[in-house]
Amino acid sequence: MTVCNFFLQGRCRYGDKCWNEHPRGGRGGDFRGNQQPSRGGYGNRVWINPSQRSGGDYVQQSSFSRDGNNDWSRGGGGGGGGTPRDVKSSDFSFSSQNRFSALASNTPSEKDAQSSTDDVDTIQKDMEVWQTSGQWPFSCYSVLPGKLSGFVEVSPEELRLEYYSGRASGDLQAYMSSVQQLADQWRSRVQELRSMSSSTRISVISELNNPSLQTSTPGSGFGSTASGFGATSSSSSSSSTGFGAAGFGQGSQSSSTFSFAPSKTGFGAASSTQHASGVVSGVLAQSSSGFGCAPAASASSFSFSEPQASSVSVSSFSFRPSPGESSASAVLQSGSSGVFGADTALFSTHTDLTAEELKEFTSKRFTLGQIPLKPPPADLLVL
Amino acid sequence: MSLFGTNTGFGSGGTGVFGNTTTDSHNPMKDVEVTSPPDDSISCLAFSPPTMPGNFLIGGSWANDVRCWEVQDNGQTVPKAQQMHTGPVLDVCWSDDGSKVFTASCDKTAKMWDLNSNQTIQIAQHEGPIRTIHWIKAPNYSCVMTGSWDKTLKFWDTRSPNPMMSLQMPERCYCADVVYPMAVVATAERGLIVYQLENQPSEFRRIESPLKHQHRCVAIFKDKQSKPTGFALGSIEGRVAIHYINPPNPAKDNFTFKCHRSNGTNTATPQDIYAVNAISFHPVHGTLATVGSDGRFSFWDKDARTKLKTSEQLDQPITACCFNNNGNIFAYASSYDWSKGHEYYNPQKKNYIFLRNAAEELKPRNKKW
Numbered sequence: 001m002t003v004c005n006f007f008l009q010g011r012c013r014y015g016d017k018c019w020n021e022h023p024r025g026g027r028g029g030d031f032r033g034n035q036q037p038s039r040g041g042y043g044n045r046v047w048i049n050p051s052q053r054s055g056g057d058y059v060q061q062s063s064f065s066r067d068g069n070n071d072w073s074r075g076g077g078g079g080g081g082g083t084p085r086d087v088k089s090s091d092f093s094f095s096s097q098n099r100f101s102a103l104a105s106n107t108p109s110e111k112d113a114q115s116s117t118d119d120v121d122t123i124q125k126d127m128e129v130w131q132t133s134g135q136w137p138f139s140c141y142s143v144l145p146g147k148l149s150g151f152v153e154v155s156p157e158e159l160r161l162e163y164y165s166g167r168a169s170g171d172l173q174a175y176m177s178s179v180q181q182l183a184d185q186w187r188s189r190v191q192e193l194r195s196m197s198s199s200t201r202i203s204v205i206s207e208l209n210n211p212s213l214q215t216s217t218p219g220s221g222f223g224s225t226a227s228g229f230g231a232t233s234s235s236s237s238s239s240s241t242g243f244g245a246a247g248f249g250q251g252s253q254s255s256s257t258f259s260f261a262p263s264k265t266g267f268g269a270a271s272s273t274q275h276a277s278g279v280v281s282g283v284l285a286q287s288s289s290g291f292g293c294a295p296a297a298s299a300s301s302f303s304f305s306e307p308q309a310s311s312v313s314v315s316s317f318s319f320r321p322s323p324g325e326s327s328a329s330a331v332l333q334s335g336s337s338g339v340f341g342a343d344t345a346l347f348s349t350h351t352d353l354t355a356e357e358l359k360e361f362t363s364k365r366f367t368l369g370q371i372p373l374k375p376p377p378a379d380l381l382v383l
Numbered sequence: 384m385s386l387f388g389t390n391t392g393f394g395s396g397g398t399g400v401f402g403n404t405t406t407d408s409h410n411p412m413k414d415v416e417v418t419s420p421p422d423d424s425i426s427c428l429a430f431s432p433p434t435m436p437g438n439f440l441i442g443g444s445w446a447n448d449v450r451c452w453e454v455q456d457n458g459q460t461v462p463k464a465q466q467m468h469t470g471p472v473l474d475v476c477w478s479d480d481g482s483k484v485f486t487a488s489c490d491k492t493a494k495m496w497d498l499n500s501n502q503t504i505q506i507a508q509h510e511g512p513i514r515t516i517h518w519i520k521a522p523n524y525s526c527v528m529t530g531s532w533d534k535t536l537k538f539w540d541t542r543s544p545n546p547m548m549s550l551q552m553p554e555r556c557y558c559a560d561v562v563y564p565m566a567v568v569a570t571a572e573r574g575l576i577v578y579q580l581e582n583q584p585s586e587f588r589r590i591e592s593p594l595k596h597q598h599r600c601v602a603i604f605k606d607k608q609s610k611p612t613g614f615a616l617g618s619i620e621g622r623v624a625i626h627y628i629n630p631p632n633p634a635k636d637n638f639t640f641k642c643h644r645s646n647g648t649n650t651a652t653p654q655d656i657y658a659v660n661a662i663s664f665h666p667v668h669g670t671l672a673t674v675g676s677d678g679r680f681s682f683w684d685k686d687a688r689t690k691l692k693t694s695e696q697l698d699q700p701i702t703a704c705c706f707n708n709n710g711n712i713f714a715y716a717s718s719y720d721w722s723k724g725h726e727y728y729n730p731q732k733k734n735y736i737f738l739r740n741a742a743e744e745l746k747p748r749n750k751k752w
Contacts, residue, residue: 126595133644133656136619136722139597140572153571153597155557156658156721157426157473158532160445161489161512163725164471179724 119143119208120201127194137186146208150189152182199368347378409717411695414737417454417714419462422446425716425734427474430707435481438707439463439498440714442736443472449486451498454712454738466496466503473512479520485527487516493529495541506541509533515568517561519580528584530556530568538584548584552576562603562611565628569598569616577628592616593624593639602662604669604685615671615685617659623673625685638688643675658722660702667710670745674701676722680715687748699732706741713741 004020006012012022122143130137138154140147159179166175192200350358357372361380410416421444431439438454449472451463470490477484484496485506493507493516507513511533519526519538526547527539532555537546554570561567565587566578573592578584592598596618606612613627621643630636645655657676664671670691674680678697683690697717704715718734719727 129654129656133654134723135621135656136597136658139619142573142592142595147573153554155555155571155597155599157514158555159724160721161471163721163728164445175725 120196120204123148123204124194124196127190131187131190131194137190138182143208146210148193148204148207150193151186154182346375347381348374348376350377353377408696408698409733409735410737411697412737412739414739415458415460417442417452417460417736417738419450419452420716420734420736421448421450423471423730423734424718424720425703425736426472428703428705428714428716428736429475429477429484430705430712430714432477432479432481433708434479438712439481440707440736440738441475441477441484442703442716443475443486443488444718444734445471447471447488449475449484449496451484454707458738460738464498464501466494466501468492468494470512473514474516476516476518478518479525485516485518487513487529489513491531493527493539495527507537507539507546508544509535509537511555514556515559517559517566519561519563519566519584521563521580521582523582528559528561528566530559532556534570536568536578550578550584550586557598558601560601560603560614562605565603565611567601567603567614569601571597573598575616588628590626593626593637594618594620594622596620596622599658600661602664602671604664604671615662615664617662617673619658621656621659621675623659623662623683640683640688642673642681642683642690643677643679645677657700658720660700660720661704663704663706663713665706665710665741665745666708668745668747670747672704672706672713672715672741672745674704674715676700676720678717680704680713682745684748689748691746691748692744699734710745711740711742713739713745715739 001019001021004012004018004022007018007020007022012018016022126141126143130141136156138152138159140151140153142148162175162178163172166172193204196204353361353372353374356370357374360366360370360372361376417440421442423444423446425442425444427443429441431437431441440452440454440460441449442452443449447468447470448465449468450465452460453463454460466486468486468488468490470488472486472488474487475484482498484498485493486496486503487493487507489512491509491512492505493509493513494503495506496503506527507516507529509529509531511531513529513531515528515530517528519528524547525540527541528536529539530536530552534552534555536550536552536556536559538548538550540547552568552570552574553576554572554574557569557571559566559568561580564580566580566584568574568576568578569592570576573594573596575590575592575598577587577590579587594616597620598616599619600617601614603611603614611628613625613630616624616626618624622639622641624637624639626637627633643657643659645657655677659673659675661674662671669686670682670684672680672682678700679694680701681690681693699717700720700722701715702718702720704713706713714736716734716736719729719732721728
């Protein structure tokens, strides 16, 4: 067997598992490297094969020949070896690996997997990647073992079907506005998790530790939306080149346009959009089962018309307002004028609200635990 | 050994209008283009089983149609027949004897298409769009398995309007695969369920997903004895997890790898991350192919844990792929997958299905000492 160069330097990551020879007497050290903790606080290592470099791309070796036809036996942790392949427990070769470690920008803390602080870090970094990478936004997200709430899961096919249905019925406005809301909600949730205020941190940690509970009070989620949203518009992350998508959000500033790109400033700043989210947060605070903040019962059927989570019909994903089951979240059902019609159902009047609720609305920030369930009065909205 | 030559004559290089050497990026790999492709995005592809002579390719699309082409040995494709649904077709599969094709659609029905008579009849009904359809051939029964967004998995004897069995799932079905006696279904909210199909289908195990994000595609792989032993699961986050059902050493045997991302070595700029739209295993070599929203396909050897090849970037995402029954042909479809929303949808843009000779490129990596 070839002698392991890394071992001779005292830094072989695989230790005993290394396929190259470690001549004794040259022992150096770093056994620590062998413990590749998995990310995201899941000590059980199902997440990433621990003997694999965290963040290691599959021996992609982009620095070498693209065809992967590389001599992957080079370097430490030689990839060769004639171990039987069917159920492979081998490590692979990692020659240039440290170069890749930052590549895995979503593999941040490689330290103690148990600490929830690292979970939180993982979350933050993952959110950052999510924002900048242009990947599909409507996905659930989890840091093992718990699943984080606040994310709505929609597949591209479902969304596309909604578009096609809308197109067939001639009413694309409902689709547009729904997608818009989804996107805004996602953006604010991601930003919230990325900036991780102390209340978010607490709720996140409790979710992770208690996967069965899955409660994040809608209030906290959306109460900080206001600041989250403002922050979003200022966090301009560079738009990815994506799929030929250079000037992404530029063209259309109207609220009906939905942009999947990482948020550009222009987009967030569109006043009508902010109005939207203002309304959205008010409304959503009201229907406690909201969009992603719905606790365990929810998330399954995705329908804009359902305020009360669970029992909605199996035609889960329906943008079109469906009759019945609506409380004052008739907001989303004002099919005719779309969400932002100057509908009186959207907002409450001052007389509708109690004194405390009015106080909450007029104050700068919501107080956790006292967020009103009724929509705000129209004149209090800051546009 | 089919004789897919390198000379395609179809859309290779620029079109006559441009007339120079720049390659038209709709087919940078210069693969054979299938004639008369569907008018809207192709959602699924399936080749005929070995029980039938010749190669027939079925493709379902968002234009509500299912088309059948015969693929000849010289690479020519001949459109043979077409059937329609009233909603976009999301999945297709063949029966084991190659005489019937099953199609699943957003119109909540599944149909059986008898190729000899070119007739279709409806064989299944769900409460929501049917996302996956697979044919199950067991020693003591045969049926069609349909997975739907109404959160149920139903099994249909094609002669009866009522399902033989209906299993409840925790969430909407997003993708599934069947290799008797194992079936895997991946659902929304990172659900992952394995079913065993002996005697009658029943839930075998619910697995904690190895991935953090939405599941997108799943494919079962077999061991050296051709028994299903695990599956590959792809997500929207440019990552595939290889998971064995009963491995000797789960921590070491199961792993994930990243794929379909830009900026391989350049860590300074943020990576673009693309969804893995489909995974297919080569029937002979056991190596796998992944296709993604970035418009590339890649071949991998999961045992050697190495990448075999990555294609050039096409100008559209690749939405579906499959191998033919002897592994000589790799078919992949280039069309929009809605990964960037409706703004990027151009109904005028042509959709393609390409065929590539897969006999050589998917050989497993040689073991080295």
